[in-house]
Amino acid sequence: MTAPFNIDPIRREPVATQIARRLVEVILSGQIEPGSRMPSERQLAEAFGVGRSAMREALKALSLIGLVEVRQGDGTYLRKADTALLPEVIEWGLLLGEPRTMDLVEARQEIEIVLAGLAAQRRTDDQIARLQTELAALGSARTPAEFAEHDIAFHVTVADAAGNSALRDVHSSIQALLRAWILRALSGSRNMERSYAEHIPIVNAIVAGDAEKARCTMREHMEAAAERLAVNMPTSSDTTPLPGWPDPESGL
Numbered sequence: 001m002t003a004p005f006n007i008d009p010i011r012r013e014p015v016a017t018q019i020a021r022r023l024v025e026v027i028l029s030g031q032i033e034p035g036s037r038m039p040s041e042r043q044l045a046e047a048f049g050v051g052r053s054a055m056r057e058a059l060k061a062l063s064l065i066g067l068v069e070v071r072q073g074d075g076t077y078l079r080k081a082d083t084a085l086l087p088e089v090i091e092w093g094l095l096l097g098e099p100r101t102m103d104l105v106e107a108r109q110e111i112e113i114v115l116a117g118l119a120a121q122r123r124t125d126d127q128i129a130r131l132q133t134e135l136a137a138l139g140s141a142r143t144p145a146e147f148a149e150h151d152i153a154f155h156v157t158v159a160d161a162a163g164n165s166a167l168r169d170v171h172s173s174i175q176a177l178l179r180a181w182i183l184r185a186l187s188g189s190r191n192m193e194r195s196y197a198e199h200i201p202i203v204n205a206i207v208a209g210d211a212e213k214a215r216c217t218m219r220e221h222m223e224a225a226a227e228r229l230a231v232n233m234p235t236s237s238d239t240t241p242l243p244g245w246p247d248p249e250s251g252l
Contacts, residue, residue: 019050019058027067027078034080038068041076105229108174109222111167112155116202116218117211118162127161128207135203138196147192154199158218161206191228198224 023044032038039047045055059076062068069077119127134154141147152175159168198221205213 015050015054016057016061019048019054020061022048023058023062024067032078034078036078037074038076038078102226102230104174105226108171109219109226111171111174112158112222113215113218115159115162115164115167115171116206116214118164118167119158120206120209120211120214122163123161123206123209127157130157131161131203131206135196135199138199141192141196144192147195151195158202158206195221195225195228 026032038044041052041055041059044059045052048055059068059070063070063076067079069079071077123131131154134150134157137150138147138154141150155171155175159171162168198217201217202214202221205211205217
């Protein structure tokens with residue numbers, strides 16, 4: 001006998017995913033102050049009644065989406081929110097699958113295009129220098145992780161140069177959730193080289209103060225990056241412990 005309607009089967013979540021969700025609930029409840037040190041890995045594992053390895057995986061996942069900061073030799077700290085939107089979107093980020101991720105990519109694309117145009121009109125000499133520094137760092141990056149950090153810094157600088165605090169805050173929220181996906185789109189040195197080449201005309205347009213060219217070149221870069229991400233997007237059959245937790249060596 002067939003069911004009268006279509007429904008997806010219930011899927012059992014990995015322990016690390018369940019722990020991460022519970023940690024978010026605790027954090028959003030206000031029990032841990034932003035910027036403060038969290039209980040140790042051992043204390044958290046005992047409190048949740050789980051193994052330390054599972055707790056370590058959950059903390060790593062929250063670190064990848066920018067919710068916590070693991071300081072070697074000093075413990076784990078809850079990051080301070082950059083915007084009032086961040087607590088809600090962080091919880092949503094743990095639920096990201098392919099459709100929602102691509103929605104975020106689409107939203108980021110439009111925001112980046114607007115920011116690039118404004119940056120060309122409003123950038124300062126100091127911001128131009130920062131963009132050129134990050135561009136040079138992209139060109140010399142040797143690993144996807146190194147490239148991703150400078151890629152993020154580059155786009156943050158563009159957002160700062162745009163001079164619009166509301167757009168900058170929204171950009172920051174989206175960037176925090178997309179950070180873990182950026183590595184996935186940089187699968188191999190060839191994609192790193194392509195991405196670097198796409199950044200060059202963006203910088204040239206912003207330096208020249210050409211807003212239309214800045215928007216055009218940013219659009220081309222965002223569309224190419226979205227294509228690379230789509231190719232490397234995990235499917236529903238993947239067994240990745242958390243949707244936003246790729247292997248750093250596989251790249252975005």
